[in-house]
Amino acid sequence: MAQYARTKGSIALITLTNPPVNALSSAVRKGITETVSRALNDTQVKAVVLCGENGQFCGGADIKEFAKPMSGPALVPMIHAIEAGEKPVVAAIEGIALGGGLELALGCHYRVAHAKARMGLPEVTLGLLPAAGGTQRLPRLTGIPTALELITTGRHITAQEALKLGIVDKVTDGNVVDAAMEMALSVIGRPLSPRRLSTLSTPPLANLDGVFEAAMAQVKRRSRGAMAPVACVKAVRAAAELPYSQGMKRELELMGTLMSSGQAKALQYCFFAQRAVGKWSLPNGAQWNNSRPRDIRTAGVIGLGTMGRGIVVSLVKAGISVVAVEMEEKQLDLGRKEVTGILERDAKRRGVTAPLHLISFALSLQSLRGVDLVIEAVFEDMELKKRVFADLSRVCNQNTMLCTNTSGLDVDQIASVTDRPPLVVGMHFFAPAHVMKLLEVVCGPRSSAEAVATAMSLGKRMGKVSVAVGNCPGFVGNRMLKSYMDESVFLLEEGASPEQVDQALEEFGFALGIFKVGDLSGLDVGWRVRKSSGLIGPDVNPTFPSRVRQGRRYCPLPDLLCEQGRWGQKTGRGWYLYDSAGGRVARPDPEIQRFLQDYRLRYGIPSRRISEQEVVERCVFALANEGFQVLEDGMAAGPEDIDMVYVFGYGWPRHRGGPMFHAAQVGLPRVLQRLEFYYRENPDIPHLQPSALLRRLVGAGSPPIQQWKQYIRSTHSQL
Numbered sequence: 001m002a003q004y005a006r007t008k009g010s011i012a013l014i015t016l017t018n019p020p021v022n023a024l025s026s027a028v029r030k031g032i033t034e035t036v037s038r039a040l041n042d043t044q045v046k047a048v049v050l051c052g053e054n055g056q057f058c059g060g061a062d063i064k065e066f067a068k069p070m071s072g073p074a075l076v077p078m079i080h081a082i083e084a085g086e087k088p089v090v091a092a093i094e095g096i097a098l099g100g101g102l103e104l105a106l107g108c109h110y111r112v113a114h115a116k117a118r119m120g121l122p123e124v125t126l127g128l129l130p131a132a133g134g135t136q137r138l139p140r141l142t143g144i145p146t147a148l149e150l151i152t153t154g155r156h157i158t159a160q161e162a163l164k165l166g167i168v169d170k171v172t173d174g175n176v177v178d179a180a181m182e183m184a185l186s187v188i189g190r191p192l193s194p195r196r197l198s199t200l201s202t203p204p205l206a207n208l209d210g211v212f213e214a215a216m217a218q219v220k221r222r223s224r225g226a227m228a229p230v231a232c233v234k235a236v237r238a239a240a241e242l243p244y245s246q247g248m249k250r251e252l253e254l255m256g257t258l259m260s261s262g263q264a265k266a267l268q269y270c271f272f273a274q275r276a277v278g279k280w281s282l283p284n285g286a287q288w289n290n291s292r293p294r295d296i297r298t299a300g301v302i303g304l305g306t307m308g309r310g311i312v313v314s315l316v317k318a319g320i321s322v323v324a325v326e327m328e329e330k331q332l333d334l335g336r337k338e339v340t341g342i343l344e345r346d347a348k349r350r351g352v353t354a355p356l357h358l359i360s361f362a363l364s365l366q367s368l369r370g371v372d373l374v375i376e377a378v379f380e381d382m383e384l385k386k387r388v389f390a391d392l393s394r395v396c397n398q399n400t401m402l403c404t405n406t407s408g409l410d411v412d413q414i415a416s417v418t419d420r421p422p423l424v425v426g427m428h429f430f431a432p433a434h435v436m437k438l439l440e441v442v443c444g445p446r447s448s449a450e451a452v453a454t455a456m457s458l459g460k461r462m463g464k465v466s467v468a469v470g471n472c473p474g475f476v477g478n479r480m481l482k483s484y485m486d487e488s489v490f491l492l493e494e495g496a497s498p499e500q501v502d503q504a505l506e507e508f509g510f511a512l513g514i515f516k517v518g519d520l521s522g523l524d525v526g527w528r529v530r531k532s533s534g535l536i537g538p539d540v541n542p543t544f545p546s547r548v549r550q551g552r553r554y555c556p557l558p559d560l561l562c563e564q565g566r567w568g569q570k571t572g573r574g575w576y577l578y579d580s581a582g583g584r585v586a587r588p589d590p591e592i593q594r595f596l597q598d599y600r601l602r603y604g605i606p607s608r609r610i611s612e613q614e615v616v617e618r619c620v621f622a623l624a625n626e627g628f629q630v631l632e633d634g635m636a637a638g639p640e641d642i643d644m645v646y647v648f649g650y651g652w653p654r655h656r657g658g659p660m661f662h663a664a665q666v667g668l669p670r671v672l673q674r675l676e677f678y679y680r681e682n683p684d685i686p687h688l689q690p691s692a693l694l695r696r697l698v699g700a701g702s703p704p705i706q707q708w709k710q711y712i713r714s715t716h717s718q719l
């Protein structure tokens, strides 16, 4: 777990060996403790170089161990022993030095990095803080503002930036261990005290209170309700105000609170869930490690609306040549201008040249003949999509993969009009597609393993979190969203206001409440979907629209709003009021209050006071309940898949782990009991009826989320 070698006569070379990232497991900590002690006690050794095997210095503490009782030597005294030792220790940083890995390097007296190395203290993203002295040593090295920024964001930095900030002493393009040994030989005999970061004071800073108050306000604004960023600010403040030993005590105290919090558990669950969803499998035995993706070099995108433009940008940024097709010249020109603008702004920000040479624009599908893969992003209309796919089938090479960006239509029906159903999959991007990280890869019943593997791997290449989902209306994300949205409008009928519902959801941690999201994305979009799915039609009385449709409770409020031309931000009025069409700042609108009161009077619905707890429970438990149903129906492989869809596609607060993890954390019996209660009160809302899987899990004693798959009746898995 840590190898020891004597080299160049007087150098001890200690190599961390714990693939794949040399995480600081208890065995590695034991190995380092023993080898460092050996080096310090060996009179032949004059200096030490610390490195990691396989081109990775160290990925930090072993995250898997956080869930277990602590064993083996502790990290803090181990790093302290290195720093306090009387022989210079040089960290040779290659690949990564993250979290505890960077803290270990900060305990060394010198740091040499390879030019391609990345460093950072990402503990905050795991709901923790750098509690191996990172919050105390880094501010002493870089000064408070830089340390605050790096620790509260968890941002990775390049070797060049680390050099500029003084975090490393040297950057090399060559062999980093050789460079570190050279440095070790050159510093033998030099005084070590100025190199012991714990003994230094933080550089003086004017207006300390102002800096910390601003930092605190910023983290609270940026990550609503998250504890770790707040604790990080407090720990860095201790570095500024207290001697090192007391600062370390404060760091430990704050870490103790975080470690035992549900938020840290949720964030660590997300870390592993994000990696688990890449390991997809289909019922026929095809899976991520036995299905070869195709190498995609050229792609076509049809439709240059908001979605199509974002998809083009994502593909081009991944280095893929794209032919972008629109049917009308005016739309094509508009699309070209937008896509070019996005790519140019992005390139300017990153100081590189925009890869415009990778895109060509065309007015005919014929231009797609030779591409490896096509992504269709036309209007959400089955007949239109079928026409496009039938044409593609005729135009494209036999081998071209055909993908649809539908947000919920039947992928198999679309595939049925082509000559190649095995090569058809859904690639459901989220708007704006070049920004949002989620990609739902929709596996139709006839999609081949190769096609699924290709779409999953293409998503990864574009920097997306790809989640394989089954083919059902709305797939996973939008299917579940329906119950969440329905609950929010039912709450309006019963007495809540849009701002009250939004505030409760934002307090819960959502970046935006559901009504603000509706206004932002345009209320007319859902209106159109409801029209096409037969919920609104000629047989609905326009003056007194029914509150029961297709056999269940229906809330006509959003339709009535749309009929008034209140389509959200784009019209300057929606659930909220905006300064003008396109305005962004939502203000409560007294007209909406009157509109809701009139509506309740007209339908004889008594208005009651609705608590924040009820808002959150009805919206969030309804969402999770549909998630259980999605699992039961075999539309997602496991709860991790659903949770990642929500974290990366729907603004679910990551520190709550995702709707399924949240249900587990609240306690499945409690979720079941509350759903039973709400369903008894509202028997005409089927999505409040507890799912059979939820009942089974409670019956089985609420096993940990990692075991839920065993309770899913997977005989009819659609994945």
Ligand SMILES: CCCCCCCCCCCCC/C=C/C(=O)SCCNC(=O)CCNC(=O)[C@H](O)C(C)(C)COP(=O)(O)OP(=O)(O)OC[C@H]1O[C@@H](n2cnc3c(N)ncnc32)[C@H](O)[C@@H]1OP(=O)(O)O
Binding pocket: 020, 021, 023, 059, 060, 061, 062, 063, 064, 075, 076, 096, 098, 099, 100, 101, 122, 123, 126, 128, 129, 130, 131, 132, 252, 255, 256, 259, 272, 275, 276
């Ligand atoms: C009163 C009580 C008081 C209690 C107080 C206790 C005090 C305790 C003091 C201890 C203080 C500890 C402080 C330190 C904390 C930390 O260091 S937390 C960890 C910080 N590090 C990270 O966050 C890095 C996480 N990893 C990554 O970001 C990426 O994995 C990577 C390193 C950049 C590599 O990326 P990539 O190449 O894309 O590969 P991946 O697929 O992501 O990873 C490959 C496999 O490696 C596993 N893995 C990665 N990092 C870790 C890790 N740190 N621990 C365990 N496992 C890790 C990852 O899960 C992958 O596994 P597989 O999926 O099985 O392949």
